Amino acid sequence: MTDRLHTSKISRRKWVSIAGASTLAIPMAAQQPANPSRDYLAEQRESNSRALAELERFELQTADEPIFRLVVR
Amino acid sequence: MANGDIFFQSIGELNRMLVSGQISCEELTKAYLERLEAQGPKYNALAALTRKSALDLADAVDDDLKRKRLRGPLQGIPYGAKDLLAYPGYPTTWGAKPYATQKFDIKATALENLEGRGAVLVGKLAMVELAGGGGYEYASASLFGPGRNPWNPEHWSGGSSSGSGSAVAAGLVPFALGSETWGSILTPSAYCGITGLRPTYGYVSRYGAMALSWTMDKIGPMCRSAEDCGHVLQVIAGGDDKDRGSAGKSFYYGPEYVGELAKLKIGFNAVDFEEWAEPAMRPAYATALEVLKRIGPKFQVATLPEMPYASVAGTVIDAEAASIFEPMIRSGRVDELADPFQIAGLRTALELKSCDYLRAMRIRGRMQDELTRIFRDLDILITPTRTRTASRIDAPLQKPPSEREKPKERGLTDLGALGNLLGWPALSIPCGFADGLPVGLQLVTRPFNENRLLAVGAAFQRETDWHLRKPPGVA
Numbered sequence: 001m002t003d004r005l006h007t008s009k010i011s012r013r014k015w016v017s018i019a020g021a022s023t024l025a026i027p028m029a030a031q032q033p034a035n036p037s038r039d040y041l042a043e044q045r046e047s048n049s050r051a052l053a054e055l056e057r058f059e060l061q062t063a064d065e066p067i068f069r070l071v072v073r
Numbered sequence: 074m075a076n077g078d079i080f081f082q083s084i085g086e087l088n089r090m091l092v093s094g095q096i097s098c099e100e101l102t103k104a105y106l107e108r109l110e111a112q113g114p115k116y117n118a119l120a121a122l123t124r125k126s127a128l129d130l131a132d133a134v135d136d137d138l139k140r141k142r143l144r145g146p147l148q149g150i151p152y153g154a155k156d157l158l159a160y161p162g163y164p165t166t167w168g169a170k171p172y173a174t175q176k177f178d179i180k181a182t183a184l185e186n187l188e189g190r191g192a193v194l195v196g197k198l199a200m201v202e203l204a205g206g207g208g209y210e211y212a213s214a215s216l217f218g219p220g221r222n223p224w225n226p227e228h229w230s231g232g233s234s235s236g237s238g239s240a241v242a243a244g245l246v247p248f249a250l251g252s253e254t255w256g257s258i259l260t261p262s263a264y265c266g267i268t269g270l271r272p273t274y275g276y277v278s279r280y281g282a283m284a285l286s287w288t289m290d291k292i293g294p295m296c297r298s299a300e301d302c303g304h305v306l307q308v309i310a311g312g313d314d315k316d317r318g319s320a321g322k323s324f325y326y327g328p329e330y331v332g333e334l335a336k337l338k339i340g341f342n343a344v345d346f347e348e349w350a351e352p353a354m355r356p357a358y359a360t361a362l363e364v365l366k367r368i369g370p371k372f373q374v375a376t377l378p379e380m381p382y383a384s385v386a387g388t389v390i391d392a393e394a395a396s397i398f399e400p401m402i403r404s405g406r407v408d409e410l411a412d413p414f415q416i417a418g419l420r421t422a423l424e425l426k427s428c429d430y431l432r433a434m435r436i437r438g439r440m441q442d443e444l445t446r447i448f449r450d451l452d453i454l455i456t457p458t459r460t461r462t463a464s465r466i467d468a469p470l471q472k473p474p475s476e477r478e479k480p481k482e483r484g485l486t487d488l489g490a491l492g493n494l495l496g497w498p499a500l501s502i503p504c505g506f507a508d509g510l511p512v513g514l515q516l517v518t519r520p521f522n523e524n525r526l527l528a529v530g531a532a533f534q535r536e537t538d539w540h541l542r543k544p545p546g547v548a
Contacts, residue, residue: 032213032412040417044208048421051384055432058381066434067441
């Protein structure tokens with residue numbers, strides 16, 4: 001898999017995977033059990049739809065450009 | 074040699090002890106390694122102890138100290154780093170099962186800078202998986218289990234820098250590095266009763282750090298005081314060609330150059346402290362505001378205009394995180410994460426369209442105009458860092474939408490989302506307790522004006538002792 005770091009000017013990072021890394025201090029915790037009565041995907045899609053609807057309601061002008069490189073001022 | 078008090082000393086005091094020869098770096102490092110190893114698991118705070126490299130570094134620091142090669146207040150000081158910062162020879166897990174055995178052969182710039190000043194990394198600290206980018210529902214959303222709060226281990230330490238928050242609060246490290254995309258330094262700082270600084274976006278290089286949102290990620294110090302945050306920021310901040318988002322600026326800790334605090338203007342809104350904050354927190358805030366007024370700044374009412382802050386922040390993070398973790402999501406390894414709600418959040422984030430993301434980015438520009446306008450007459454905005462104290466470990470972190478309170482009045486409650494979207498710096502300082510759990514106060518200012526926050530924070534901490542309190546039951 002690709003490991004995405006903030007390594008923008010350095011070539012893809014090599015990473016070393018060692019099975020059963022001995023320096024891990026804590027055993028892996030149990031996964032939160034999924035609630036079978038819930039449709040998590042539907043819930044997240046609903047949440048996204050609400051957010052996007054709110055963005056749609058905000059009136060933009062042609063002159064409103066996106067900030068690509070965050071200019072902190 | 075080491076008694077309980079040494080674990081709750083300031084950076085300055087520890088450094089004085091080292092420079093004067095009262096204690097060696099090796100002794101101090103061993104003491105913290107033992108403490109972190111023994112007590113870190115109580116709070117699920119420890120990801121990995123960096124024993125060998127720490128002792129090697131301590132040896133080199135002792136050699137420098139012996140030769141009076143002094144490198145500043147962080148020389149010889151042990152610290153922990155959120156486990157999204159790469160350090161060679163040890164796993165960098167990002168708090169997530171798909172990356173549990175991941176290692177990098179590079180050192181994050183922030184850690185390189187600290188090492189250059191003689192600070193000693195003693196451990197990688199636990200975090201919420203992938204810094205919570207998909208939206209997590211429970212405190213257990215971590216490879217290491219729920220972060221437990223030293224003030225009450227049945228309560229959450231906050232996230233996503235959960236281990237950093239609890240480790241500093243319990244005296245397991247003198248300071249730690251955390252990161253914040255939206256709340257992840259300030260929340261655990263408030264919940265654990267410590268002082269956390271979210272620096273201006275671009276001040277601290279993100280080279281070697283897991284990316285969650287390229288335009289919103291920031292790395293910052295979590296310490297026992299505003300002064301300690303200043304010392305740490307001075308070392309970790311600075312330009313870095315290896316980070317495309319670097320602001321190219323250094324930071325020099327100099328609160329004395331802020332000028333008279335009585336000339337500062339602080340914007341606040343009573344509704345945040347008197348209605349949005351939980352009832353049990355309100356007395357602490359009332360007292361904190363009185364202390365701030367005694368310090369001298371002038372207060373005036375401020376309000377944020379009605380804008381879709383949370384929706385913009387959520388859309389930006391979703392879109393960027395989806396791109397960053399796309400291979401993990403499409404491969405199906407996302408299903409290995411601990412939190413089902415977060416798994417779904419990352420999957421659905423891939424469904425966002427480019428026009429949605431761009432719309433959010435355009436509104437972001439307008440938000441920048443608005444906050445700049447508000448700050449024409451103000452120097453600092455203050456709000457509760459969080460309007461609730463730390464939740465129970467097993468409780469859902471957010472109420473379902475149908476039960477959420479609707480705002481009675483806007484106030485400044487969206488400052489968390491807005492400040493992070495615009496990359497403006499913020500400080501959270503402890504200001505009391507509610508039902509035995511810490512309460513935090515947030516201060517926000519204009520970019521690159523961290524000294525202003527730190528000056529007010531330090532003045533507040535000279536008048537109070539909340540930042541010196543020790544959790545009950547912590548030795």
